[in-house]
Amino acid sequence: MFFLKDERGGILPFTISVLGVIILAGALAVNTVRVEHRRSVSQSILDICVLNSAAQRQTLPPREALDDCLVKHGFEAEITAFEATTGRTKSVTASAETSLESFFLRETQTYDIGVASSAAEALTNLEIVLALDVSASLLTAGGGSALPFADLKAAAKQFVATMLAEDTQGRVQITLLPYSSHVNLGADLAAVFNVSNAPQNMMVNGAQVGPDVTQKRCVDVPASGFGQTAISRTTALQAVPFVDTLGSTSQSTSYVAPTNATFAVAQLQNTVCSFFRLAPSPSTSNVVRLPDFTAAGQQGTVDTVAERIAALQARIDGLQATGETSINLGMRWALAFLDPSMRPVFGDFASQGRMPEMSANFPTDFGNATGVKVVVLMSDGTNRTEARMPDNLARGPSPFWIGNDGNMSWFNAARSGASKYWVPHNATWQAMPWQNATNSGAAARQMDYEEVWRRMKVSYVAWHFHARSVSQATGSANNAARAAAYSAAMNTYLPSANSITDSTKDTQLTQACNAARLQGIYVYSLLFQTATTSSPTLASCATAPSMSYNATPADLQAAFAAIALHISMLQLNE
Structure with a gap:
């Protein structure tokens, strides 16, 4: 049986069918892309604006800030739900809907598009101790004509201005801790510890003998206490006596009277407990200053950010260089003022009107997710052996x-x-x-x-x-x-x-730095390069190598600025 071969046929209907399917698939693809593009753009804009309205620095009310941002970005959707909370944690949640009509379809279809976004920003407490070396070596001019001490003051003042610039809610707490041979707590702060044999003004036959020493309060920290952060307020601490060990005299065979102000009389600035008699009296120059600490009834002078900055900068301006270098003591006391055991002290000063009410919440507990603790440890050299009187x-x-x-x-x-x-x-x-x-x-x-x-x-x-x-x-x-x-x-x-050797001080510094690491305290070390020898122990104290800085007088401000920027990043990341 034979079959005839006939190649004629109906390919056209098949082609038309396939073409129709292709056109339909293309139309669906185009509409899908359009919907996804609209959804993506709407989501991006909503995310940006929700973040903006949830920012703690945002001064507009959350809904007003959101609407203003959406208009500026050409947002085409309609807000269908909004919720905001303010306080230490500020949060914003918003939902929006929009629609999009189809292209290329016989019957127009409407695609409903919904987007939602939420953001929250918590206020991060930032506790900083600015521990500044004010030893006499800073009075030795370097390569330039200006003294290094002047450069230190300028850089430190810029640092505190940067850190406090937008702190309208008192969440940045800065303690100024100058140190040289010792750390001078001053009368107010020393009174909260169990200090024995503190120097008192001496009266003989109704007349005062020697200078006013009411603010001269340095104490010896027990050698066993450098491996921890707290300093007990009940353990007896021995005060450093008033002895002018640093002053010089005239070595001639001629008699010089004990009342000679230049060669005989004991001077405040020539003792190992750094202190100067400057206005106002009694002076608080070279004395530790807790955050926004003032005299009683003077808290109104540090209400605004500008006033807080000015008051702290004035204290930095008043610092005087004298004595040897004890980086170990600067670091040890810095840890004490970040330890939560000091919170009752801050609270008492706040209740007395000596510190802001906000300060009563500080220092925060170690490990608190809402806080960052930082020590900025600056020195121009090594620990120095210190002569001590029996x-x-x-x-x-x-x-x-x-x-x-x-x-x-x-x-x-x-x-x-x-x-x-x-x-x-x-x-x-x-x-x-x-x-x-x-x-x-x-x-x-x-x-x-x-x-x-x-x-x-x-x-x-x-x-x-x-x-x-x-x-x-x-x-x-x-x-x-x-x-x-x-x-x-x-x-x-x-x-x-009877001396305290430089090697002993280095060991104690290492112990204090290790204690900081155990408690999650960030340490920035800054070696201010002058003619003195550098300190490998100071560099190793930093939390990480990237947090150790070397700076000459010319670039000291840049180093402080880099530290300020890094601290701000820590504050954001935490």
């Missing part, structure tokens, strides 16, 4: 006597013979303490060591009582004898065996 030579009966005419004598028990009292003003030895030229009137009075050091520098005592008593004659042999006597006296009053 307690028995700082307090208690002394071998020094004062006559009723104000002249003094010194009892030298080691001298042979009956004449054991050296009288500097007439360069003689005698058997009794000097009373006056006629040995009449009130008897000579034995001074306590506290009175001796309140009146005179250690160097003056060592030279004009010890060295000059050996000989007043000239010549190399006599000069050598006086020099040996002076050195022996200085080593007696400030023995090397």
Whole structure:
């Protein structure tokens, strides 16, 4: 059987059918793309505007801020639901709907498009301790004509202005902590700790002896306390005595009176507890300042951001450079003021009108998700060995006597013979303490060591009582004898065996830095490069290598600005 081959047929109907399917699929694809584009654009705009209205820095009411933003972005949908909350956590939730008609379809269809967005921003508490080295080496000019100390002040002032610039709600708390040989707490802050033997103003026969020391409050931190953050308010802390160990004297054979303001009189700025007598009186220069701390009844002077910045900058301007370097103590006290155990202290000061009410909530607990704790630790060099006077030579009966005419004598028990009292003003030895030229009137009075050091520098005592008593004659042999006597006296009053060495301070600094890491405290270290030796221990104290900065006087402000920017990023990320 045969079949005929016939290639004629109806391909056209098939082609038309396929073409129709293609056109329909294309129309559906176009409409799908259009719907997705509208949805994507609407979602993006709504996300942007919800974030904007939820921002803590947004000054407009949330709904007003949202509507204003949507109009500016040409938002084509209609808000169907809105909810906002304000407070420490500000949140905004919004929903919107829009529609889109189809293209290319025989019967027009309407696509309903819905979008929703929500955002929240919590206020992050930022607690900063700005620990600034104010040792005397900052008074040594570097390569330029300006002193490094002036550069430090300018950079620190810019830093606090940056950090406080938009803090209208008091969530940024900055403690200013200057340090050199020690950290001076000042009278108000020292009063909250159990401090013993704090220097007091001394009165003799109704007259004050020596300077006003009411703000001079440095204390010794127990060696065992550097591995923790809190400093107990009940444990006894020994106050550092008032002794002018840093001042110099005139080493001549001629008599210099103990009232000589340049070479004899003990000066506030020459003690290891850094302090200066500047206006207003009593001075708080070089004293720790808690956040927005003021005198009683003066909180109204730090109400605005501008006033808070100005008050803190004024304190920075008032800092004075003196003493040696104890980075370990600067870091140790910085941790104490970030520890939650200080919250009752902040609360008490707030209730007394010395700090803002907001400050009563600080320091926050460690690990609190709403807070970031930061130490900015700045120094221009290494820890320095510090000479310390033994307690028995700082307090208690002394071998020094004062006559009723104000002249003094010194009892030298080691001298042979009956004449054991050296009288500097007439360069003689005698058997009794000097009373006056006629040995009449009130008897000579034995001074306590506290009175001796309140009146005179250690160097003056060592030279004009010890060295000059050996000989007043000239010549190399006599000069050598006086020099040996002076050195022996200085080593007696400030023995090397009683010193706190730089290596001990480095160990204590390392312990304090490790304690900061354990509690999640961020540490920025800033080495201010001058002529002094750099400190590897300071660099290693930083939380991360990227948080350790080296800066010359010329770029110190840039370093502080970089730290401020990094802290702001931490605040956002937290």
